[in-house]
Amino acid sequence: MTEATTLPLRNPRTGQSDGELPVTSAAEVAALGVALRRAQPAWADESIEQRCQRLSALADALAARREGFLDTLLADTGRWHESQIEVDGTIAAIRRWVQQAPACLAEKPVQQEAIPFIQTQQTWVAFPVVGIISPWNFPLMLTLIDAVPALAAGCSILAKPSEVTSRFVPLLREALEEAGLGEVFALVTGAGATGQAVIEASDQICFTGSVATGRKVGEACARRFIPASLELGGKDPALVLSDANIEHAARALAWGSFVNGGQSCMSIERVYVEAPVADVFIAALVKEAAALELAWPDPKQGQIGPVIAASQVALVRNQLADAKAKGARALTGGELIDHGGVWCPPTVLVDVTDEMTVVADESFASVLPVIVVADEAEAIARANNTEFGLSAAVFTQSPERAQRVARQLQAGGISINDACLTGMVQTAEKQSFKLSGMGGSRMGTASIRRFVRARALLINTGTASPWWFPAA
Numbered sequence: 001m002t003e004a005t006t007l008p009l010r011n012p013r014t015g016q017s018d019g020e021l022p023v024t025s026a027a028e029v030a031a032l033g034v035a036l037r038r039a040q041p042a043w044a045d046e047s048i049e050q051r052c053q054r055l056s057a058l059a060d061a062l063a064a065r066r067e068g069f070l071d072t073l074l075a076d077t078g079r080w081h082e083s084q085i086e087v088d089g090t091i092a093a094i095r096r097w098v099q100q101a102p103a104c105l106a107e108k109p110v111q112q113e114a115i116p117f118i119q120t121q122q123t124w125v126a127f128p129v130v131g132i133i134s135p136w137n138f139p140l141m142l143t144l145i146d147a148v149p150a151l152a153a154g155c156s157i158l159a160k161p162s163e164v165t166s167r168f169v170p171l172l173r174e175a176l177e178e179a180g181l182g183e184v185f186a187l188v189t190g191a192g193a194t195g196q197a198v199i200e201a202s203d204q205i206c207f208t209g210s211v212a213t214g215r216k217v218g219e220a221c222a223r224r225f226i227p228a229s230l231e232l233g234g235k236d237p238a239l240v241l242s243d244a245n246i247e248h249a250a251r252a253l254a255w256g257s258f259v260n261g262g263q264s265c266m267s268i269e270r271v272y273v274e275a276p277v278a279d280v281f282i283a284a285l286v287k288e289a290a291a292l293e294l295a296w297p298d299p300k301q302g303q304i305g306p307v308i309a310a311s312q313v314a315l316v317r318n319q320l321a322d323a324k325a326k327g328a329r330a331l332t333g334g335e336l337i338d339h340g341g342v343w344c345p346p347t348v349l350v351d352v353t354d355e356m357t358v359v360a361d362e363s364f365a366s367v368l369p370v371i372v373v374a375d376e377a378e379a380i381a382r383a384n385n386t387e388f389g390l391s392a393a394v395f396t397q398s399p400e401r402a403q404r405v406a407r408q409l410q411a412g413g414i415s416i417n418d419a420c421l422t423g424m425v426q427t428a429e430k431q432s433f434k435l436s437g438m439g440g441s442r443m444g445t446a447s448i449r450r451f452v453r454a455r456a457l458l459i460n461t462g463t464a465s466p467w468w469f470p471a472a
């Protein structure tokens, strides 16, 4: 069977195909890998300050094309407000790395060891080619979030964004050329086969996407003995405890569950609320949810954009049907709306059980099941009763209770009295638990250490060797 050379592009607002995406063949990806490997040593030889100058130039080049990026992201994702946050947040993240990277990568001076004539020096060696494979929900941000620290570390980059949302690629190539990064950053387009070719051509992989694909990526990397950072799916719980500020919790959770139409890895997808405050919390949440409007027909009006990926439509529809068949009630929303493209109105579900797919599986949509629990212990146990462990949220007015509960949750980022802070605050280190991923922290300064290998220089300053073996 001959491989497709193009893939159809779909506009999620209309549901219509309105363009074609070129598919980079495996041979082309391999050739790019060779060119990147050839260019990388000179890039790594530049000082960290020189590399950061070019990253600053990249931030400038993105800012100069802000409107263009917004247009491509709007065409691919159908949403406007989140695209602004995405472009501005990406530029800000690059500027933050420019500030932080030099200190992170500074080599330590030569150390005297306990043995008087032995000294050591710790050095870092960048991986030559870092492959990036990214998803469709924040296409630009999730293509650059790992690429920028890797570039700062001295790696070259081979990136493949999602085939669902690659319209920004030509503009990003232009910005990379302008910043003088064209030789060390190649972008390819296509679906899974192109992704596999990226793995074959790389020395390390940063993958963001579903657990199912992450498993394939992890297996392919293991076969090649190359490290893989896997940032995967979640089913993030929020715990609303009896002493929470209920109005505040409802507002935060409506935002944390429905922003970007729920299509964020750190979206809240389950709420466990203690019985004494359940009725008042549910009423407040429903009020917040019902006040949100679809961003239709004008993408600049309303808060809820379309379901971005066509493949998501059936998944969400099936989860809603399964929940209703098993006795759940939608207090607002509950049905997908077809405007050509498909919208999921903010949906609050009650009378849900753990057997429903909407409670057990990732939804990646603006659907929020609310489960009433007897007490804090039940809330913690049920929040942890999942194969995922990305993030979570706890609402209580007691700082001690917040600490006690947060420390028992099996997830890498816990927002306290807010939701989804892990998406907004990128300085604190966090790792994924359970099937939500593996690898070092993508956040905080530790992120950059993923892209270098430690090399020790072990120096004998003048004693005859082998000094460690008794003379004959």
Ligand code: NAD
Pocket (backbone or CB within 6 Å): 133, 134, 135, 136, 137, 142, 160, 161, 162, 163, 190, 191, 192, 193, 194, 195, 196, 208, 209, 210, 211, 212, 213, 214, 216, 217, 231, 232, 233, 234, 264, 265, 309, 362, 364, 390, 436, 437
């Ligand atoms: P996906 O797994 O379907 O695809 C992700 C990427 O992998 C795409 O670029 C795709 O082309 C590529 N791919 C597909 N098959 C491949 C293969 N066999 N080998 C190599 N690459 C392959 O995910 P998606 O639907 O694009 O994104 C949604 C998922 O991403 C959700 O599960 C969401 O939770 C997750 N996500 C996680 C984070 C995080 O930081 N943890 C962030 C955003 C999204």
